[in-house]
Amino acid sequence: QQQVKQSPQSLIVQKGGISIINCAYENTAFDYFPWYQQFPGKGPALLIAIRPDVSEKKEGRFTISFNKSAKQFSLHIMDSQPGDSATYFCAAFRNSGGSNYKLTFGKGTLLTVNP
């Protein structure tokens, strides 16, 4: 059972355009939603994260929009640059309060920004 569904699988955007990646989750107990960015040959790295008590979080050109009622969240990359070309993973986590800690990742989106 895939608990976090990510789309699209791949995305091609022109330089200066807006890149949008969507994720949907099933477990309403999830309470932390990070996005990770991975460049070829490297490990993923935290890009931006949001909690469900806010509807939007912006850091520079990157914005997370969160819709709690629809159980969806999305990453928007404004003024996309060739250097943004990478694989992006959404993830979700439930703070159970115990020692059982693990993120559930989406399957990833390969973003290509053409110059």
Added chain:
Amino acid sequence: NAGVTQTPKFRVLKTGQSMTLLCAQDMNHEYMYWYRQDPGMGLRLIHYSVGEGTTAKGEVPDGYNVSRLKKQNFLLGLESAAPSQTSVYFCASSRPRAGENTGELFFGEGSRLTVL
């Protein structure tokens, strides 16, 4: 400032051979993880550890074993490698924030394993 270091970076095995992947972190993190990454499958958790001497199964644990004898090290073992274990393996570590179980995951650069 090493962060999370994985060794080896590349390895080719024959079916049935065994090997161990080593992960070392110098950030004094409590939690450590092993993921595998396959095309179209994203990151899947193999095993994880919430402290020295403790390990737990993740999403895809079959065919793998782990040990956390020291806080800074997390070993992933393949006792009898199979072609289905051809993958890129990532180790990660994190420290939960006070009062929570969440925390940023810091990943290593990966170990590419091919099983022939």
